[in-house]
Amino acid sequence: MAEKVMVKGTEAIAEAALRAGCRLYYGYPITPQSELTEYMARRMPEIDGTFLQAESEVAAVNMIYGAACTGKRVMTSTSSPGFSLMQEGISYIAGAELPSVFVNVVRGGPGLGDIQPAQGDYFQATKGGGHGDYKLIVYGPESLQEAVELTGKSFDVADKYRTPVLILADGMLGQMMEPVSFPDFVDEKELPDHSDWAMTGTKMERDAHRVTSFNIDPYGLEEMNKRYQARYKEIIKNEKMYEEYMLEDADVVIVAYGTIGRIAKSVAKMAREKGVKAGVFRPITLWPFPYEELAKYNDQAKLFFTVEMSAGQMIEDVKLSVNGKKPVGFYGRMGGVVPTPGEIFAKLMELV
Incomplete structure (x- = not known):
């Protein structure tokens, strides 16, 4: 480097x-x-x-x-x-x-x-x-x-x-x-x-390669x-990748990705200052999603809290990981609005 x-x-x-x-x-x-x-x-x-x-x-x-x-x-x-x-x-x-x-x-x-x-x-x-x-x-x-x-x-x-x-x-x-x-x-x-x-190019030294997704035989296409x-x-x-941040003793697992993952880390610090043991689970590979790696916090956590700049899309994968064992809260902003640490923190404290 x-x-x-x-x-x-x-x-x-x-x-x-x-x-x-x-x-x-x-x-x-x-x-x-x-x-x-x-x-x-x-x-x-x-x-x-x-x-x-x-x-x-x-x-x-x-x-x-x-x-x-x-x-x-x-x-x-x-x-x-x-x-x-x-x-x-x-x-x-x-x-x-x-x-x-x-x-x-x-x-x-x-x-x-x-x-x-x-x-x-x-x-x-x-x-x-x-x-x-x-x-x-x-x-x-x-x-x-x-x-x-x-x-x-x-x-x-x-x-x-x-x-x-x-x-x-x-x-x-x-x-x-x-x-x-x-x-x-x-x-x-x-x-x-x-x-x-x-x-x-074969250079007349091999058979021509064929690159296609087309196969008119349904059984052949099934094999593909x-x-x-x-x-x-x-x-x-x-190939799964993820980051765990202050999750060793966390009662609240904040799940966020991308730039919201950075903001979520600030929220976790704010929560701990108020006595709430929060940490962040940040998927880096959104597919494959780290379901099992997130699910290992099912016994430890009291609450999962998903934060996104959307109406709630990744939350469905979070719920699959949690599998109904713990509540999953959500906070999201849409239309290009970036949520602030303060408003995310306020929602978290409301849920807690």
């Missing part, structure tokens, strides 16, 4: 992608992530990469589909309405088993909404926004440093499992500035070899789906 530099969130993710070996970026500008697209437009030519501004998000995701067929590290970024437009293409990419990285800097909705931070895309990200039985690995970073680290990891796990990966940020993370330490550039010669399936589901089980087994 080099010395820390002050950088904007969207630009931090972009630079981290370049250092992870991404040399193909296709996207379309949309607030509050347009700076990521602009950064790629400037930096890609400097490192012999390819940047292309597509005519729409639909075009961009299909360019990602085609580029990923070559086995190279590819990426796009967007915000909520644009990510909605990409869902059909993402389903195709998942079905074709293509490693690729997506960034959704979430803003207020539904519909066109506004350009303020929100977390209303949780269902879309974790339950599959497109058609069919597929999953995305979804990361929810809380800081720019974590976003940088998870960007590199996203490309690694995408290659490992041949699956699309999503970094689910929000407008606050995308627009804030923080000091960040970047990793060195990867040696491109050491990146995974996908020559066994990628479409790189079984292969996907077996892979998802491996991901669940190996």
Whole structure:
């Protein structure tokens, strides 16, 4: 890691992608992530990469589909309405088993909404926004440093499992500035070899590779789906990430992700000053969700308290973890309103 530099969130993710070996970026500008697209437009030519501004998000995701067929590290970024437009293409990419990285800097909705931070895309990200039985690995970073680290990891796990990966940020993370330490550039010669399936040209030395999600035989398509589901089980087994904060003696478990996870830590400190033993459980992988890891607090905790910038979406996964054994409270703001520590604390004390 080099010395820390002050950088904007969207630009931090972009630079981290370049250092992870991404040399193909296709996207379309949309607030509050347009700076990521602009950064790629400037930096890609400097490192012999390819940047292309597509005519729409639909075009961009299909360019990602085609580029990923070559086995190279590819990426796009967007915000909520644009990510909605990409869902059909993402389903195709998942079905074709293509490693690729997506960034959704979430803003207020539904519909066109506004350009303020929100977390209303949780269902879309974790339950599959497109058609069919597929999953995305979804990361929810809380800081720019974590976003940088998870960007590199996203490309690694995408290659490992041949699956699309999503970094689910929000407008606050995308627009804030923080000091960040970047990793060195990867040696491109050491990146995974996908020559066994990628479409790189036969050079008349092998049979042509075929990359598709299409199978007109229902039994054949079922076998493909079984292969996907077996892979998802491996991901669940190996890739869950989460943070536990002051939970050793906690009576109240605050569950929050992304930038709200940072705010929740302040709330836990405020609660302890008032004699309430609170701690924070922060899922980092939103899928696979750490159900069992959260469930281990069922015996210890008296209350679970979910905080989100939404009407309540992750709370459903929290309730699955708790399985009715303890009460689950909720506080949320919508439309791009960021809850303050004070108002979250007030709701917590009301529930306690």
